[in-house]
Amino acid sequence: MSASAxxxxxxxxIGLGHxxxxxxxxxxxxxxxxxxxxxxREKTALIGRGEMPFYEPGLEELLRKHLAAGSFRxxxxxxxxxxxxxxxxxxxxxxxxxxxxxxxxxxxxxxRTIAHHLNGFKLIVEKSTTPIRTAEQIxxxxxxxxxxxxxxxxxxxxxxxxxxxALQDFLQPDRIVIGVESARGRDLLLRIFQPLVDRATSxxxxxxxxxxxxxxxxxxxxxxxxxxxxxxxxxxMIADLCEASKADVLEVAEGxxxxxxxxxxxxxxxxxxxxxxxxxxLRALIRIGEEHGTDVTLLRAVAEINDQRIERLLAxxxxxxxxxxxxxxxxLGLAFKPMTDDVRGAPSLKIIPRLLAEGAILHLHDPRALAxxxxxxxxxxxxxxxxxxxxxxxxxxxxxxxxEWEDYRTLDLPRVRDLMAVPVLIxxxxxWDPGVVRAxxxxxxxxxxx
Ligand code: UGA
Numbered sequence: 254m255s256a257s258a259x260x261x262x263x264x265x266x267i268g269l270g271h272x273x274x275x276x277x278x279x280x281x282x283x284x285x286x287x288x289x290x291x292x293x294r295e296k297t298a299l300i301g302r303g304e305m306p307f308y309e310p311g312l313e314e315l316l317r318k319h320l321a322a323g324s325f326r327x328x329x330x331x332x333x334x335x336x337x338x339x340x341x342x343x344x345x346x347x348x349x350x351x352x353x354x355x356x357x358x359x360x361x362x363x364x365r366t367i368a369h370h371l372n373g374f375k376l377i378v379e380k381s382t383t384p385i386r387t388a389e390q391i392x393x394x395x396x397x398x399x400x401x402x403x404x405x406x407x408x409x410x411x412x413x414x415x416x417x418x419a420l421q422d423f424l425q426p427d428r429i430v431i432g433v434e435s436a437r438g439r440d441l442l443l444r445i446f447q448p449l450v451d452r453a454t455s456x457x458x459x460x461x462x463x464x465x466x467x468x469x470x471x472x473x474x475x476x477x478x479x480x481x482x483x484x485x486x487x488x489x490m491i492a493d494l495c496e497a498s499k500a501d502v503l504e505v506a507e508g509x510x511x512x513x514x515x516x517x518x519x520x521x522x523x524x525x526x527x528x529x530x531x532x533x534x535l536r537a538l539i540r541i542g543e544e545h546g547t548d549v550t551l552l553r554a555v556a557e558i559n560d561q562r563i564e565r566l567l568a569x570x571x572x573x574x575x576x577x578x579x580x581x582x583x584x585l586g587l588a589f590k591p592m593t594d595d596v597r598g599a600p601s602l603k604i605i606p607r608l609l610a611e612g613a614i615l616h617l618h619d620p621r622a623l624a625x626x627x628x629x630x631x632x633x634x635x636x637x638x639x640x641x642x643x644x645x646x647x648x649x650x651x652x653x654x655x656x657e658w659e660d661y662r663t664l665d666l667p668r669v670r671d672l673m674a675v676p677v678l679i680x681x682x683x684x685w686d687p688g689v690v691r692a693x694x695x696x697x698x699x700x701x702x703x
Pocket of ligand 1: 481519522
């Protein structure tokens with residue numbers, strides 16, 4: 254029976270991380286019958302009990318809802334998920350190797366497992382961010398190792414979810430890109446995503462669906478993330494210029510962003526982009542470009558400007574505090590961005606070891622990411638993890654803000670000033686008005702502002 258002709262379609266989602274789990278639950282919310290699988294047994298046990306392996310707003314409620322309704326369930330392994338699913342979304346990790354290239358061993362392993370468990374036609378949808386032409390490799394691998402001659406098709410459906418707003422991004426996307434080889438794959442994916450178009454109500458625009466080849470869809474994903482990274486590095490370079498010329502980067506960004514050809518988004522200067530995606534995908538694209546003989550000077554500059562953010566922030570801190578050895582520094586914000594507990598690729602993880610190497614004593618605070626930071630940094634005698642912002646700043650010779658959590662924006666600043674040994678604020682995210690904070694008695698240094 255063809256899956257497209259079936260009234261009952263089961264969607265399998267392989268890999269239940271920051272991409273897979275929101276995708277699985279989003280699809281369940283659209284009315285599909287979804288099963289999930291992941292090699293990490295601890296994670297699947299947790300998810301099966303209705304508990305989240307990471308923090309993502311709104312997801313835990315949805316997980317409980319769909320487990321209870323039976324529209325989402327976890328199966329013990331990828332083979333079972335393959336056997337049960339008509340359409341298989343591959344959402345496994347593609348971690349970065351030493352040389353910047355992505356490690357595709359999880360993708361390859363999933364392709365082989367799928368091959369061994371084919372029991373009818375399957376549409377395999379690559380959702381993990383992978384190098385260009387990975388879809389071709391997945392198809393080749395499945396065809397090479399399949400036990401029976403069942404037909405498979407491969408499609409690419411890049412994800413544009415942001416951590417912290419993943420669910421909203423899934424349910425209200427601006428676009429859906431489907432890269433397919435044939436009408437059969439296209440029609441299946443159009444059917445799966447049609448509810449997203451139907452449920453869009455004014456004033457939200459209907460998402461645009463773009464149908465391309467698999468290779469084009471792979472390039473779209475990389476190009477989108479690299480462009481976002483470019484915007485951030487561009488405004489950070491302009492911030493450097495603003496610092497040198499006593500101009501204000503917030504006003505420059507506003508003045509640029511009002512041009513609809515430029516747009517205001519992703520022009521927030523600061524300590525640079527972090528996370529699991531932008532830095533890793535940028536390096537991967539540089540490698541892909543090099544391998545294909547493309548001049549990637551522009552992308553290298555984007556990465557370099559981002560790396561310089563850490564040095565510039567440290568220089569500002571040293572200028573304010575002078576000798577860091579023996580000084581207590583409060584680090585506010587460990588997650589790579591607000592509304593997540595994810596510290597992967599976070600500026601905090603680059604800055605903290607540098608401060609420790611210079612002999613500083615650190616008070617670390619984050620509203621959500623304390624546990625993941627602790628796991629990444631391990632316990633050290635010079636580091637105190639603090640649940641309370643006010644405890645963290647107590648006795649500090651400077652506070653460094655690395656994540657734009659709302660909790661920091663709304664701090665009781667006079668209280669902070671009175672608790673600190675020396676009221677120095679190094680604001681890596683431009684949270685406050687310099688005039689107001691200085692009038693309160695702080696020495697205040699931010700990014701790209703006089
Ligand atoms: C990013 C993309 O925005 C998503 O579209 C994409 O789906 C995802 O990667 C992915 O490939 O999986 P995400 O990593 O969740 O999403 O985070 P972003 O919101 O893009 O922020 C990345 C970093 O840039 C953060 O450290 C943030 O603080 C920084 N940033 C962002 C700035 O420094 N300035 C800005 O103006 C915007």
